Amino acid sequence: MNAVRRQDGELWMEGVRLADVASRYGTPCYVYSRAAIEAAWRSFDDALAGTDHLVCYAVKANSNLAVLGILARLGSGFDIVSGGELARVQAAGGSAERVIFSGVGKTEAEIGAALAAGIRCFNVESEPELERLDAIAGAMGRRAPVSLRVNPDVDARTHPYISTGLKGNKFGIAHDRALAAYDLAAGLANLEVTGIDCHIGSQILDMAPLEEALERVVELAAAVAARGIPIRHIDLGGGLGIRYREEEEAIDIGRWCRAVVARLAGTGLSLVLEPGRAIVGNAGVLLSRVEYLKLDKSRRFAIVDASMSELIRPALYEAWHGIEPLATLGRPEADYDVVGPVCESSDVLGTDRRLAIAPGDGIAILSAGAYGMAMSSNYNSRPRPCEVMVDGSRAVQVRPRETIAALFAGEATLE
């Protein structure tokens, strides 16, 4: 579902005109569509109806409480990677029994909090983590449910910064050590082995590497079971890409889910998925305003009031986001590099964009619902933008713009 549409020259999200959101709440401002988030989550859940499954939204993609609350109400599970994310899920009304905890560096405090909350499963990424988890669970008088994240050594064919399934990176347990790690886990008194998982990367647009990983992990699950260690669930992580530009084709969610269900038939394994981007990516936009057109250089620059501090994806991954004016105002068209005010040459939101804009005009940076606000920073002492959730004809501010005072509250000067 595309969250925005142009109607009579203006951009709309559900029943709300985005230009109205920009004037009411100011820019830069993230805006999300409740209907688009719900539709994306349901496309997973509906395709898996009839199979024992849990869709665990990857909180890191967008952790605003309103997003988490909407998903909690649908019965979603959550994939977390920190104690902060666990606290957010609980604050949003998500249930701990539907939480799985991923990540290579879980601290003692984070493990303790997750055990106390009673989460569904720890996705363990190393042998030392198994030992730490066992010790903490023992001290708390609990048994920790664990799944081992194995590294299937599959090339996700995505940007190297967001590719995680190959041998040489820090994630998961190497495929050839997996059986030994399962033996270790099964021998630790305070652990209960429940599953196996993998996650090979993000923004994957080709189903082949996902299928390859599925195959390798299913085979490994059978080999683990053959050693007398029963495995109840398989977790295939997230990674399904979305369409950022016209010429891209996203993997059809229903098709992928049906392929997984077909492969798992007869294995007795239940299924967990951890989609992040596929649920929120195309459900959000970043609104901004043109400050200046700088035309005296060899390139034409549109300097806008959003930057790499609010949306770092173009600077970090050379990611492409659509950029469109909020209204069609009859301005002359020209090619621009759309850049922010931050003092870095990499502070670029889009290059060579044909746009009909003038100073003061509102623009939308599209497909910014995932890894936008969640990766924002205060670089250059820029307050974080506000966030708005559109729900039918309502636009509700779900996080106010950060104040300048909040930027350094808690800091101190020396006597």
Ligand code: LLP
């Ligand atoms: N599960 C695990 C263990 C993960 O590491 C991730 C993402 C996900 C699930 C969710 O993946 P998704 O469905 O969203 O692809 N900041 C980058 C993406 C980093 C992804 C990190 N891990 C970006 O903006 O493209």
